[in-house]
Every structure is written in structure tokens, then in C-alpha cells.
Amino acid sequence: MSLATNLRHELAATIGSQSWQAAVEVVPRELFLGDAVYRHEPEHGWVPVHRSDMSRDDWLALAYTDETWVTQIDGVMAEDATDPVALLRPTSSSTLPGLVVRMLEAAEIREGDKVLEIGTGTGYSTALMCQRLGNDAVTSIEYDPIVAGRAREAITAAGYAPTLVEGDGLYGYAENAEYDRLIATCSVRTIPQAWPQQVRAGGTITTPMSGWMGETAFAHLTVAGDGTARGRFLEDDLYFMTARSHLPPPRPPLVSGVGDARKSRIDPSTLQGGTALWVAQLAVPQAQVSWGGDATFVVDVGTGSRAETRQDLAGGWTVRQHGRVKLWDEVENAIETWQDAGQPHQSGFGLTVTRERQWVWLGEPGGPSWDLPA
CATH class of the missing domain: 3.40.50.150 (Vaccinia Virus protein VP39)
Structure with a gap:
């Protein structure tokens, strides 16, 4: 041999x-x-x-x-x-x-x-x-x-x-x-419309899905007779390169100290990776996240909106938000919803795909949900 x-x-x-x-x-x-x-x-x-x-x-x-x-x-x-x-x-x-x-x-x-x-x-x-x-x-x-x-x-x-x-x-x-x-x-941000139309009723679509913050979940969907698809994310944590047309655009330069300030309800270090980052990505799918020194920056390339959080000397964190979209508000709401549900892994979520929209749901199809970008 x-x-x-x-x-x-x-x-x-x-x-x-x-x-x-x-x-x-x-x-x-x-x-x-x-x-x-x-x-x-x-x-x-x-x-x-x-x-x-x-x-x-x-x-x-x-x-x-x-x-x-x-x-x-x-x-x-x-x-x-x-x-x-x-x-x-x-x-x-x-x-x-x-x-x-x-x-x-x-x-x-x-x-x-x-x-x-x-x-x-x-x-x-x-x-x-x-x-x-x-x-x-x-x-x-x-x-x-x-x-x-x-x-x-x-x-x-x-x-x-x-x-x-x-x-x-x-x-x-x-x-x-x-x-x-x-x-x-390859990973995709959303399920391309052509895919469910080319799979038979009862057939499946299996794909990694990643967003502009870089976190991934592994979808396994069953296609219905009307061309819609629904399923859950699997327990496997895996990574494949992102489809080139689904990659994020260049991030603009980070600007510090801009925007209205308030106390943050969550610890920004939560977003260092794993399911928490994936949940934040669901909340603001057009945004990217960066870290610099003791600061966490979230930037929406499309609207120019941004959020910056820093630790306070007296404890806790301060967030400054600027622009049309209150990015940190959306991130906080999503993270707190996930925490209240017991902080499940991505496999605690599911996905529904129709011709009109795609949304990720927590727990069951009627649970809290977030739309994926069109």
C-alpha cells in the first residue's frame, strides 16, 4: 500500500x-x-x-x-x-x-x-x-x-x-x-432568492451565515412547496470565507468623542465574540465593530451613524451616539433580550425566508425576531 x-x-x-x-x-x-x-x-x-x-x-x-x-x-x-x-x-x-x-x-x-x-x-x-x-x-x-x-x-x-x-x-x-x-x-449575509426556488419541496439548504461584525451561524433550512424556507441554526461553530459580494464595505476612519453621552446598560466587552456578537450583528446588520484602546466603536457605513463606548473611572461604561440610527440602543435591546432568554447559543435561534423578507427568531418562530438586510 x-x-x-x-x-x-x-x-x-x-x-x-x-x-x-x-x-x-x-x-x-x-x-x-x-x-x-x-x-x-x-x-x-x-x-x-x-x-x-x-x-x-x-x-x-x-x-x-x-x-x-x-x-x-x-x-x-x-x-x-x-x-x-x-x-x-x-x-x-x-x-x-x-x-x-x-x-x-x-x-x-x-x-x-x-x-x-x-x-x-x-x-x-x-x-x-x-x-x-x-x-x-x-x-x-x-x-x-x-x-x-x-x-x-x-x-x-x-x-x-x-x-x-x-x-x-x-x-x-x-x-x-x-x-x-x-x-x-462560503458564508452569506442573507439567503439568495434563487436558492429556495431551485430546491425541491422538502429539500434543504445548508450554509454558514455571517455578517459585517464577523460572527457566523450555521443554517439548515427546509424548503416548502411555496418556495419559502425555514429552519434552525446548528450547534456547529464553523467558519467559511464570505461570498465576495457579501463582504462589508471599507470602514470609515474612527472618530472619538462625538455624540450625545449616556450610561451604557451592557458591558461592551460582551461583543468580543461568540453568540453575543452575533446577536449584536442581528440588531444592526449594516454596522461594523472595532476596538481601539479601551473603546468599542460601532459604525454604520450606510448612514454614517456611530457609537463609542468607554469604561468610566468610577465604574460602568459611557456610550456616545451620533447619527440617525441609535446603534447602541439597538445593540443593548437585542443583547438584553438574549440575556433574558438564558443566553442561548446560535442554535437557540431559527430563520424564516420568504420572497418578501428574511428574519431570525429566538426560541420559536413567534419569538423575538430581527430582520436580515434586504
């Missing part, structure tokens, strides 16, 4: 259900990493690691480590980079296989299903689905033409032939509809 085969079996034994383990044992992940990946080093940034600079055994060991390997930074493929890249944003990666399998399991994909994948990426997850479901059952869309071309080469080299589409996955792919499962390997 070859080293690659041994490593695939060892990796498969550590992740997922038996059905997906069988696929992991077969699909050669090394083909999907191309000729180089980026490795993050705190002192240098994103450092390109080229296959040509490693032994074959070392490259295979890297490929079959259950880790995410970034393959593109701000549009630059790792194989085209010669020097470390700092302060730029990863734009494509080979997600760690354990997380890929968790995503496929959460989508409840099984034999006989017809699947639309939004975000081909390197093509590794596409190949896993082809291995289990067959080529004709899998359609995958990739926005970036360079990433799409590399994925096509790798998928073909691995012996698979799904429908591969270069385009904007937010529009789905109506030509092969209807689908039993739609699965997104």
Missing part, C-alpha cells in the same frame, strides 16, 4: 461517518492543493510553501494533515507567490477535511441525492460528493475564474466529471434544478 493510501486511511479514520470515510479513503487530496499553499506564520504573515521545495513524503504528510491550507490570498495563488504576504485576506483555501465532512453530514446528503454546491474552491469537497453520489448528481459553482480552472484540472485528474460552472453561485444554477440539497462552502 502506498504512502498516500496509508495517509488517506489514517485521515479517514479520524473524521466523520462511515459513508464519508469511504470517500476520504479514495479521494487524493494532494491533487487539490496545486503546487503550493500558504502557511500563516505570526512573525512573517502568509508564507508560500512550494511543493518543489519539499520531498514527496513531506508534501503528502502536509496534504493529509487535518488542517485548512490557504491557496489564494487577495487573488494571488500560492504557487505564484515568492515572498510572504502580510495584512491581506485569504480568498480561497482547501478547508480541513474534518470540517468538510461535518458540513456534508450536516446537510444530510445521502445516496440518491442531487446536490448543488456553492463554492467549488479547490474541488476537494466536490470530489468527495462525486465519489459517494456519482458525477451526475453533483453540480458545483465557483466565482473566481482562476480558482475554477484549477479546481476543474484537479477534479478531472482525480477521475471525476461533475457539472462545473464558472459564475456567481448566489444565482444558483437553474439548468440542473431541482436539487435535493443545496450546500454552500
Whole structure:
């Protein structure tokens, strides 16, 4: 048995259900990493690691480590980079296989299903689905033409032939509809209107959802016969890169000491991450959050509204708000509603999607709710 085969079996034994383990044992992940990946080093940034600079055994060991390997930074493929890249944003990666399998399991994909994948990426997850479901059952869309071309080469080299589409996955792919499962390997702010229209009644949409404050929840929705969809957020805490058209705009410069002052009812450090930040994001979906020194800033790019909180020497916090939208009022109200409900994880919330609006609800569909941006 070859080293690659041994490593695939060892990796498969550590992740997922038996059905997906069988696929992991077969699909050669090394083909999907191309000729180089980026490795993050705190002192240098994103450092390109080229296959040509490693032994074959070392490259295979890297490929079959259950880790995410970034393959593109701000549009630059790792194989085209010669020097470390700092302060730029990863734009494509080979997600760690354990997380890929968790995503496929959460989508409840099984034999006989017809699947639309939004975000081909390197093509590794596409190949896993082809291995289990067959080529004709899998359609995958990739926005970036360079990433799409590399994925096509790798998928073909691995012996698979799904429908591969270069385009904007937010529009789905109506030509092969209807689908039993739609699965997104990128995060979205809202569910694109095309998605429920291309999934059969009783089919599902599984996607990470993130907002402009950077926190994510994992939605699993069932589509109804009228094209609406409803479901809950799952317990998995996972992160996928955000669809490029759903990324936040550049944040304006932070200005301190502006606006009417009052005492804050909540501790701003609550917004450092986790479900509390996600709830704040629901309350003010057009806003971004930043920290500077002892201050927390919330800025609405669209209206120019802003809030700034600082700790008082005598205890507590002072908030200053400026602009048409009282951002901190909205954040406080949402956080207090969540706290009164026992501070549940994102899985304590659900989502309803219609043609007219989308809203997240707490507890049950009739509970407190927040509209997602149109």
C-alpha cells in the first residue's frame, strides 16, 4: 500500500461517518492543493510553501494533515507567490477535511441525492460528493475564474466529471434544478432568492451565515412547496470565507468623542465574540465593530451613524451616539433580550425566508425576531 493510501486511511479514520470515510479513503487530496499553499506564520504573515521545495513524503504528510491550507490570498495563488504576504485576506483555501465532512453530514446528503454546491474552491469537497453520489448528481459553482480552472484540472485528474460552472453561485444554477440539497462552502449575509426556488419541496439548504461584525451561524433550512424556507441554526461553530459580494464595505476612519453621552446598560466587552456578537450583528446588520484602546466603536457605513463606548473611572461604561440610527440602543435591546432568554447559543435561534423578507427568531418562530438586510 502506498504512502498516500496509508495517509488517506489514517485521515479517514479520524473524521466523520462511515459513508464519508469511504470517500476520504479514495479521494487524493494532494491533487487539490496545486503546487503550493500558504502557511500563516505570526512573525512573517502568509508564507508560500512550494511543493518543489519539499520531498514527496513531506508534501503528502502536509496534504493529509487535518488542517485548512490557504491557496489564494487577495487573488494571488500560492504557487505564484515568492515572498510572504502580510495584512491581506485569504480568498480561497482547501478547508480541513474534518470540517468538510461535518458540513456534508450536516446537510444530510445521502445516496440518491442531487446536490448543488456553492463554492467549488479547490474541488476537494466536490470530489468527495462525486465519489459517494456519482458525477451526475453533483453540480458545483465557483466565482473566481482562476480558482475554477484549477479546481476543474484537479477534479478531472482525480477521475471525476461533475457539472462545473464558472459564475456567481448566489444565482444558483437553474439548468440542473431541482436539487435535493443545496450546500454552500462560503458564508452569506442573507439567503439568495434563487436558492429556495431551485430546491425541491422538502429539500434543504445548508450554509454558514455571517455578517459585517464577523460572527457566523450555521443554517439548515427546509424548503416548502411555496418556495419559502425555514429552519434552525446548528450547534456547529464553523467558519467559511464570505461570498465576495457579501463582504462589508471599507470602514470609515474612527472618530472619538462625538455624540450625545449616556450610561451604557451592557458591558461592551460582551461583543468580543461568540453568540453575543452575533446577536449584536442581528440588531444592526449594516454596522461594523472595532476596538481601539479601551473603546468599542460601532459604525454604520450606510448612514454614517456611530457609537463609542468607554469604561468610566468610577465604574460602568459611557456610550456616545451620533447619527440617525441609535446603534447602541439597538445593540443593548437585542443583547438584553438574549440575556433574558438564558443566553442561548446560535442554535437557540431559527430563520424564516420568504420572497418578501428574511428574519431570525429566538426560541420559536413567534419569538423575538430581527430582520436580515434586504
